[in-house]
Amino acid sequence: MSILSLEFLALAAGVMLVYYLLPLNIRWIALLCGSAAFVALSGWQSAAHLSAVALIMWGGGLLLQKKKSRLLLALFLILDLGAMAFLKYYPALSGAQWILPLGFSYFTFQSAGYLVDVCRGKAEAQKNPLKAWLFVGYFPQLSQGPISTWKELGGQLMTGHRFEPDAFVSGFQLLLWGFFKKMVITDRLAATTDALLKGGDLPGWFILGGVILYAVRLYADFPGGMDVIRGVSRMLGIELPENFRRPFFSQSVSEYWRRWHITLGAWFRSYLLYPLTTSKAGIALGKAASKAFG
Numbered sequence: 222m223s224i225l226s227l228e229f230l231a232l233a234a235g236v237m238l239v240y241y242l243l244p245l246n247i248r249w250i251a252l253l254c255g256s257a258a259f260v261a262l263s264g265w266q267s268a269a270h271l272s273a274v275a276l277i278m279w280g281g282g283l284l285l286q287k288k289k290s291r292l293l294l295a296l297f298l299i300l301d302l303g304a305m306a307f308l309k310y311y312p313a314l315s316g317a318q319w320i321l322p323l324g325f326s327y328f329t330f331q332s333a334g335y336l337v338d339v340c341r342g343k344a345e346a347q348k349n350p351l352k353a354w355l356f357v358g359y360f361p362q363l364s365q366g367p368i369s370t371w372k373e374l375g376g377q378l379m380t381g382h383r384f385e386p387d388a389f390v391s392g393f394q395l396l397l398w399g400f401f402k403k404m405v406i407t408d409r410l411a412a413t414t415d416a417l418l419k420g421g422d423l424p425g426w427f428i429l430g431g432v433i434l435y436a437v438r439l440y441a442d443f444p445g446g447m448d449v450i451r452g453v454s455r456m457l458g459i460e461l462p463e464n465f466r467r468p469f470f471s472q473s474v475s476e477y478w479r480r481w482h483i484t485l486g487a488w489f490r491s492y493l494l495y496p497l498t499t500s501k502a503g504i505a506l507g508k509a510a511s512k513a514f515g
Contacts, residue, residue: 222262222323224364224449225403232259232360233453240457245381252359252378252457253351259360260323267323270304271358274325277301278332279353282339282346294340298333305329324363330488332357335371337492344371352379361450365443367464367484374461382458392455395448402445410438440469443482 236255260268281297338344347353417431444465471477497503
């Protein structure tokens with residue numbers, strides 16, 4: 222289901238209505254039912270894979286809470302990330318045809334981060350399997366992220382939020398701004414850039430103009446989708462992390478990557494790069510590289 226579709230807007234509106242009618246302590250059930258409906262409408266592949274990942278995350282979290290074992294953590298991460306790698310690369314290698322689950326990279330990384338945080342003692346394992354499912358299956362962020370940690374999102378999902386007019390209006394404005402970026406800028410530029418980038422007999426400066434317009438198209442497309450997602454969540458009282466922060470205004474390549482897909486970069490730094498560089502092997506490699514290259 223596209224976040225620009227009338228079905229998505231109708232689902233979001235229905236979830237908001239039920240959410241604010243329910244008592245505070247069970248408002249998370251409205252999010253759970255809305256997310257389950259979204260996943261079910263996206264196809265059985267999405268529902269089956271997401272539920273399997275949620276089950277691994279829930280069971281793995283409980284075991285890692287009792288016994289913080291790196292070997293056990295590695296086993297659950299292999300199950301979690303291995304399934305994603307299989308779904309992503311096996312069809313390309315074998316020629317098999319199947320429909321990939323919606324947003325499987327995002328909720329897989331999110332569940333893997335949760336397992337690592339529980340093993341590190343930075344997060345409490347969730348005992349309720351339905352709440353664990355909601356954490357990975359929260360419907361606004363399934364299509365294109367962001368990738369949240371349990372600390373950022375878990376508490377917000379499980380704690381009921383009161384209706385705040387200012388936050389609701391701010392979220393609605395962000396939602397409209399996202400639709401403008403996606404439907405007015407991106408969709409209008411799509412046909413033009415596709416034609417210009419085909420080249421043919423067009424002059425070089427014309428094709429260069431197409432490249433620039435394509436960059437504008439990308440700039441509006443990805444952040445526009447995130448505005449829609451964050452806007453819907455803000456209307457529910459849930460604040461998702463920012464994923465794009467004017468990346469094309471960066472003054473260096475490194476700054477650009479800190480502003481583009483922010484949560485993905487943060488995930489790799491927290492759960493891959495930092496553990497590797499601070500391990501014994503990483504420190505030894507760093508010292509050897511320092512001697513060799515200065």
